[in-house]
Amino acid sequence: MVRPNNQLPENLPQLQNLIKRDPESYSDEFHTQYAHFVSLLEIFALNPTEENKSLEEIVMFIAQVAQCYPHVCEQFPKKLTDLLRNSATVLDPAIRNCFVKALILLRNKNLVPALDILELFFQLLRCQDKNLRTFLQTHIVTDIKNMNAKHKDMKLNSSLQNFMYGMLKDANPKAAKMSADIMIELYKKNIWNDSKTVNVIASVGCFSSITKVLVTSLKFFLGHDDEDEAGSDSDSENEVDLKGALMANRVNKKTRKGQKQLQQIKKQAVKAQKKKKNAPAFNFSGIHLVHNPQGMAEGLFKQLQSTNERFEVKLMHLDVISRLIGIHDLFLFGYYPYITRFLQPHQRQVTRILQFAAQASHELVPGDIIEPILKTIANNFITERNSSDVMAIGLNATREICMRCPLAMGEDLLQDLAMYKTYKEKSVMMAARSLITLYREQLPALLHKKDRGRQTEAQAERKVRAYGERDVHDTVMGAEALLKDSKTIDLGSDDDDTDSNDGEWVNVTHSDDDGAGAAESGDEEDSEDEDDDDEEEDGDEDAASVSEAEEAEDDEKANEKKKEKADLKMLNQKEAAQELALTRIFTDADFKRINAANLKKTVTSARKRPLEQERSEFVKLNSIEMIYKKRKHDKESRLETVQAGRQDRERFGWKDGRVNENCSKTNREKSKTKNFGMMRHKARSKVKKSFRDKQLAMRKHLLQQKKMK
Template sequence: MVRPNNQLPENLPQLQNLIKRDPESYSDEFHTQYEHFLSLLEIFSLNPSEENKSLDEICMFIAQVAQCYPHVCQQFPKHLTDLLRNSATVLDPAMRNCFVKALILLRNKNLVPALDILELFFQLLRCQDKNLRTFLQTHIVTDIKNMNAKHKDMKLNSSLQNFMYGMLKDANPKAAKMSVDIMIDLYKKNIWNDAKTVNVIASVGCFSPITKVLVTSLKFFLGHDDEDEANSDSGSDNEVDLKGALMQNRVNKKTKKRQKQLQQIKKQAIKAQKKKKNAPVFNFSGIHLIHNPQGMAEGLFKQLQGTNDRFEVKLMHLDVISRLIGIHELFLFGYYPYITRFMQPHQRQVTRVLQFAAQASHELVPGDIIEPILKTIANNFITERNSSDVMAMGLNASREICMRCPLAMGEDLLQDLAMYKTYKEKSVMMAARSLITLYREQLPALLHKKDRGRQTEAQAERKVRAYGERDVQDTVQGAEALLKDSKMIDLGSDDDDTDSNDGEWVTVTHSDNEAAGEDEDAAATDSDEEEDDEEDDEDEEDDEEEEEEDDEEEEEEDEEEASDEGVRRDGDAAEGKEAAKSDKKEKANVKMLNQKEAAQELALTRIFTDEDFKRINAANLKKTVTNARKRPLEQDRAEFVKLSNIEMIYKKRKHDKESRLETVMAGRKDRDRFGWKDGRVNENSSKTNKEKSKTKNFGMMRHKARSKVKKSFRDKQMAMRKHLLQQKKMK
């Protein structure tokens, strides 16, 4: 092979190109360069704080062609890693960046193991070089993501997580902060989304003496998803840009540049559409994966009581503790008296404090523990000495607390708060009514009789639960709505030996609307049975009415003589009424029991479709509505309390321009037209030139405005002469 004329040892880029094409022919030149690298490295190790450009160039050269001579370069990564480990903090920044980039090149070519390089890079996070730390963070996240792209390398992940456990305890605040940022980033990217990562952050990060690490870990458990919202907004922008580009391409001139731009926009829109069609990835909060939530809540509360950090950090502690208590249903009774101290209308971020009190409430907390919070809110917020907004927020906070722990509210306090339903301010009135509506569904017995409202079917079926009692369903609730599709239901079961209907098929009766779609034969048999039942009931009622009339006539005719006999007959009539009523109730109960058993049997023997569930949901929704209430109650029972539920004030605020203009125009309706009034009798008659000049554009009147300046005697002479000349020409 013909060698080039220039000197290869001095032209490393050209030698690099030639070696990649033909490694065997240039083996001697590479050995020469490698020996030169070793000598330069020994010289540099004597004074590592000075930059050596020759070593920089030859180091990158060897990293580029190392895959061509793997045996020769076997010790090359070790030389670099030893130098970085021993003197990373005193190295020249340019040389340190050079060595790091060389190691990354070798890692991308799989010439060095990932675990050794990543552990070294984690240690380099201690360096006082912000650009280097940012570069290393990006590489670490990308490298771990690529290694887990096809399948998760559990052995490598476990080793790195154990190493990160020690890095979070590092005395260097910047290294610890960067380490926790990397772990959180990997969790959000669904790479390290296991319980081990979450518990490392919970056990080490949330109790770190470094404030930045502590705040970052607490924010992770608060679960802010700002990036997801930004991505969702960008998707909608792509669609708008596509429509605009299509319209521009239709109207504007067709050029190659515009066509190329249109094709790019179309590709972006197709990508965005594919992302929407993909299955959504649910990245739920890590607070659900904590192994020891009770211990973490107690530790955070103890740390909160002894901390001297800023008020914002204390609020983060309160928020995380309240979420732990609410989600995992913990017992931390010291938390409630502590948070009561911050419940004052003038307290900074008081609405968030009320939100934390609601989040820390659940059904297993005794009502005696939460009742002081409700009394504090009532005394400090729901009083007429405060503004209407403060009163409304206090009522909203009480509603959110009682929604999660209904037994916390006492009867006297509830009836006092319910009296604000007629308050003069609408915001307070609506907040009080929302509290009344909640207890109509939960515990109507605590309300005054006039506040209970008309009972719905769902309220009648609901059972009032005692403290600690759970509502366990043994069937699909509302499955009775599907009984009209199945005409015959087998009520017999192998377990019930005492049932008289074992192994028999019985007919389930329905209302007129539900039975409209049945067959004629089945409808005829059902109608015969219903008619018999109705005739029996009517006969009983007629007999009762006749007996009552006979008793009244006999009492009128012979009141004094047959008093004993009348009393006996009245007693018989009363007994007959009670017996008839009890028979009706028994029949209704038997009918309801048969329907429930049939619905339970249907749920066990049939797979419900989406249409079936839609009908079940519609039936359950119908039970919550009465003739007086046309819409169902919507009570949000999410695991996290929204701040808007407490700050929601029913008031129309006229701060926008349209509402202000409406008010202005409404005040001008019955008023005369404003402005200068002329003395014309007829408004439609023509105006003088002086009046017209008031409405003309200033550009048209500028020359006349100048003429109003007082003229000199010479100007008057010239104007007079000009006027006379014009008059002469006119003649």
């Protein structure tokens, strides 16, 4: 039956609505429209550069209702993809965008395989259409994210990663750059956060001949610091916004809208403060997942030596290489002489170059390799011909390098730098003292005796390691703190030392060896008594006959005996602690006691803060640029100092020191309290006269003088 006045073939939105409601009733109309599409597509293929509005409308219509007639539309996606593959770069932009949106609709309805459509979209990144490339990038990231939402499709991900491996090598710079951006964004979203993605970027992106791809790949390995800085900037902006909103609310007219906006700003500030207090979530940076860090560092260094890129790109190379060397403990000895030539105070970004030198230092680098850097810094920075800020930065950089490679410092150079501890500028003085504090902990023997300070228990227990030596622990450090409560181990002490050993560690002996221990202690007591008897007899015979050499020898023997006892006591404690760690499961309370004991060892009366035991992977730029100066007070601190200065004062203001407060005052003192109208004539007389007024006054004076004669 033919419908009278049928306008559906021309009204596609209405037909689309009716088909979605009842596909079977409008099957003939759809077949008519599909046949019309095929004929229009054949005509358009003859001249694809021209715009065709009717083709755009019918393509979007079929894409909207394709799920209602899957058998009829089976070849529909293939027709669009073939046309895009063969002539994507010459297609009219409007038609090309229409085809892409239609394919995305079909992909969302699972009518097109994901791999085929994504590979096509990666190829479309070569088109000279910025809006299309941005649209495709957003869709690709969103589509891959949705596919890996419930569980990761490893087969699909591997296929796409292999395809993108080739896209990074594409000759088209825009396509290669967009591919690198997509991989990095998927890595940051924890979708492709595996080592394969990282190593594709490391092996292809970091050595690309296209500068934009190279810079993007290098920034990928340096991206975490930028994010932290951005986060700190946003926090400061939130604080400024809150202060400005409070001030505006105080001054402006009170309205409901203003109060509502103020409440919203307060809520945002509270959320930002909570985020700031929360512990940061750490994701492994890409530089930890590189399979061949040594090869990557050598390749980047070779590329750096032969590149003609701008200075900022060279700094990126230096930064990535230094991080690779510091994190993976690599050997790249040519890097240090190369970076030495940039260590000049007038060099642009010199503090960052000092940061790279510190990051590239670690314990396995021989001291002879890094020592020239320290000497260059000392000669170019730490000299009195430079400003105090330059000297302080040089000392800070020296400290950061020596923190990671303490054996690089020579004794003569260290003692020379330590002499700046009494320098007139506080910034230099504090930087030199921080270097001294570092070597008090690491290698106190290199310091002058007066600079070593009081030794802490932690420093006494620390063993000075030679080059390449590793400190391997066979027990839980500080487990000796739990020996007092251990029931499986007996603690014994000599009877004579009960008073002196109160609160201190004592010799540890097992229950089976009590007899032997008692016998040994008895022998020691007998020997000590015999020595005392001999000394008394010698004293009775002739006290003056004992020479100074014999006294010194006796003192030396006594000191050696005390040292042997202390070493034996320490050895017994370590053995007991090791046995305790092997036979007992420590609780949280036990670890709290251990941490408290370890912290106590690092604190003495001379040092009020604990020593830093571990070094961070990356060198913070603030640790090099940190200069101790007297900062300007803000308003609150200034008011505090003013209030503190007003204490114990009877009255504010100037005191004239008059004995009798009620006595008369001079006219000058009275003029300060008079009304300005009474003193206006005197204020006028003090106004500076013009040259013309001076001439007239002089003429008048001369005429008066002439009349008087």
